Amino acid sequence: FLGKSHSHGATKYVPPQVRKAQEALDDKKREELGRLKKMVNGLINRLSEPNLSSISGQLEELYMANSRKDMNETLTDILMNACVTAVAMPARLMMEHVLLVSVLHHTVGIEVGAHFLEAVVKKFDELYKSDAEGKECENLFALVAHLYNFHVVHSLLIFDILKKLVSTFTEKDIELILFLLKSVGFSLRKDDPLALKELISEAQSKANTVEKKLQDQTRVRFMLETMLALRNNDMRKIPGYDPEPVEKLRKLQRTLVHNSGSGKETQLRVSLESLLNADKVGRWWIVGSSWSGAPMIDGTNSKTQQKLRIGKVSSKIMELARKQRMNTDIRRGIFCVLMTSEDFLDAFEKLLKLGLKDQQEREIVHVILYCCLQEKTYNPFYAFLASKFCAYERRFQMTFQFSIWDKIRDLGNQTTTAISNLVSLLAHLLRTKSLPLSILKVIEFSELDKPNVRFLRQVLSMLLIKTDAEDLSDIFGRISENPKLGMLREGLKLFLTHFLLKNVQAHKSGEEASLLKERAELASKALQAKESRPKL
Incomplete structure (x- = not known):
C-alpha cells in the first residue's frame, strides 16, 4: 500500500469539492461563450450597409459587457x-x-483590427503553403485589401505580401498579384509611389528570368501592363476597375467614426514577418498585449557583433561617451550620432541608418532620454527628435512611454535638473500629441507624494500655458472617450482644481495666473465632455 501511494505521489491531489467547482466554472464559461457566439452570429447575419451603424453600436456594447479576448x-x-x-x-x-471591423477598430480599440488581421494573415500563409484548390486565398486577399482600404493596416503589409509573391512568381502568384493590384493598386500609388516603382521593376526583371518556365505568357504580360497602368495613373487600362463602392463605404466609415481618432494614427504599421512570428516575438503593435516567451534571443550574439556604421569620431566624443557610461558599442554609436548631428532631422536619419534591430533599436530611446536628463539646461533638440521617432513608428512611441513611466516612478532619486528636463520633454511630447495624456495614468492620484505633486504641477502648467485652446481640448478630450481611464480623468480634474489652481496667484504673475485658470477650466470641460453627452 505504501509503495503504491509513493508511485502516485507525482500527481497533485485535488479535493472533490475543488474539482467540482472547477468543472462548474468551465461549464459556466462554455455556456457564456456559446450565448455570446449566438448573439454575435445573429448580428453578423443581419449585417448590411443600412444597419451597419446599429450593429456596430450593439457590438460595442457587447465589448463593454464581455472580456475583450472572448469578443x-x-x-x-x-x-x-x-x-x-x-x-x-x-x-x-x-x-x-x-x-464593421474597421469601425470597431476605431471605436473600441486597435486590438480588434489587430486580432482579425493576424488571423487572416496566418490563415492565408497556411493555405498558400498547402496549395489549396478553392478560392480561399482570393477571399483572404480581399479581406487584407479592404483592411487597407478602410485604414486598419498600413501599406507596408501589402507591399510585403506583393514582394513575397513576386519572389516566388508562379502562375498562382501572378493571379494573386493581379487581384491585389486591381483592388488597392491606385491607393498604393498614392501612399507610397516609390515602393510601388521598386515593386514594378522587380516584377519586370523576374518576368524576364522565368519567361520560358511559365505556360501562360498572356497573364504575365497582362500583369505587367496593369502595373504600368498603375505607374502612369491610367485607370482605363484596368478592366472592371470601379473605385465607387469603396469610396461610398469610406464616406459611411467617416460618419461612423468621426468622434474617434480615425485615420492614420490607428493604422497598424506592421510587417508580414512580424504578424507570422507574433507568438515568438510578441505583439508590439498592440498596447499592453500580454506575452510570455524569450524576447528575440535567437542569434543575438551575431547581431551584437555587427559593426555600427558611424564613421570617424573624434577621441573627445569617445571619451565623453565613456564618461557618460555608454558601455556597449550600440550605445556609444547612438551617443556619437546624437553629439555630432547638425540638427534633429540629421540625427533621425543617421540613427535609422545604423540599421539596429529588435531590442537594439530600443537603445535609441534609452540614450535619447538619458542624454536629455543629463543636460545642465534643457535642450529642445531631444524633444524634437523624440517627437520624430514617435511619429515614425508606433513601437518607438511605446518604448518612450515605458521609459518615461520608469523615470516617473523613480522621481525621488532624480536630481532637480533631471526632473526639470523631464518635465519640459514630457510637456513637449504631450503638446505635439506624440504621446497621449493617458501616459499620466502611472501616477497614483490617491497616494501623491511631494515629488509627484511638484512634477505633475509643472507638467500641467507648462502644457496648459504653451498649448493652443483648440489643441488643448483635443489632448484632454481624447481621454474622456475611453471608459478605462475613469480614474485618471477624476484624478486630473481633482488635481487641476485643488493642486494646480490653489495659491496660483502667489507663484505666477496676474496675467499668467488668469490664463492658467482659464485653460484649466477648458481642460476640465474637455475631460467630462464625453461623460456628460447623452446617449441616444
Whole structure:
C-alpha cells in the first residue's frame, strides 16, 4: 500500500469539492461563450450597409459587457467562417464585413483590427503553403485589401505580401498579384509611389528570368501592363476597375467614426514577418498585449557583433561617451550620432541608418532620454527628435512611454535638473500629441507624494500655458472617450482644481495666473465632455 501511494505521489491531489467547482466554472464559461457566439452570429447575419451603424453600436456594447479576448476570438471566428469559403465571395459582402471591423477598430480599440488581421494573415500563409484548390486565398486577399482600404493596416503589409509573391512568381502568384493590384493598386500609388516603382521593376526583371518556365505568357504580360497602368495613373487600362463602392463605404466609415481618432494614427504599421512570428516575438503593435516567451534571443550574439556604421569620431566624443557610461558599442554609436548631428532631422536619419534591430533599436530611446536628463539646461533638440521617432513608428512611441513611466516612478532619486528636463520633454511630447495624456495614468492620484505633486504641477502648467485652446481640448478630450481611464480623468480634474489652481496667484504673475485658470477650466470641460453627452 505504501509503495503504491509513493508511485502516485507525482500527481497533485485535488479535493472533490475543488474539482467540482472547477468543472462548474468551465461549464459556466462554455455556456457564456456559446450565448455570446449566438448573439454575435445573429448580428453578423443581419449585417448590411443600412444597419451597419446599429450593429456596430450593439457590438460595442457587447465589448463593454464581455472580456475583450472572448469578443475578439468570437468575432474573428464568425467573420472568418462567413468570408473565407471555397467559392469567391461577393465583393460587397466582403467590404461590409471589413468596414464593421474597421469601425470597431476605431471605436473600441486597435486590438480588434489587430486580432482579425493576424488571423487572416496566418490563415492565408497556411493555405498558400498547402496549395489549396478553392478560392480561399482570393477571399483572404480581399479581406487584407479592404483592411487597407478602410485604414486598419498600413501599406507596408501589402507591399510585403506583393514582394513575397513576386519572389516566388508562379502562375498562382501572378493571379494573386493581379487581384491585389486591381483592388488597392491606385491607393498604393498614392501612399507610397516609390515602393510601388521598386515593386514594378522587380516584377519586370523576374518576368524576364522565368519567361520560358511559365505556360501562360498572356497573364504575365497582362500583369505587367496593369502595373504600368498603375505607374502612369491610367485607370482605363484596368478592366472592371470601379473605385465607387469603396469610396461610398469610406464616406459611411467617416460618419461612423468621426468622434474617434480615425485615420492614420490607428493604422497598424506592421510587417508580414512580424504578424507570422507574433507568438515568438510578441505583439508590439498592440498596447499592453500580454506575452510570455524569450524576447528575440535567437542569434543575438551575431547581431551584437555587427559593426555600427558611424564613421570617424573624434577621441573627445569617445571619451565623453565613456564618461557618460555608454558601455556597449550600440550605445556609444547612438551617443556619437546624437553629439555630432547638425540638427534633429540629421540625427533621425543617421540613427535609422545604423540599421539596429529588435531590442537594439530600443537603445535609441534609452540614450535619447538619458542624454536629455543629463543636460545642465534643457535642450529642445531631444524633444524634437523624440517627437520624430514617435511619429515614425508606433513601437518607438511605446518604448518612450515605458521609459518615461520608469523615470516617473523613480522621481525621488532624480536630481532637480533631471526632473526639470523631464518635465519640459514630457510637456513637449504631450503638446505635439506624440504621446497621449493617458501616459499620466502611472501616477497614483490617491497616494501623491511631494515629488509627484511638484512634477505633475509643472507638467500641467507648462502644457496648459504653451498649448493652443483648440489643441488643448483635443489632448484632454481624447481621454474622456475611453471608459478605462475613469480614474485618471477624476484624478486630473481633482488635481487641476485643488493642486494646480490653489495659491496660483502667489507663484505666477496676474496675467499668467488668469490664463492658467482659464485653460484649466477648458481642460476640465474637455475631460467630462464625453461623460456628460447623452446617449441616444
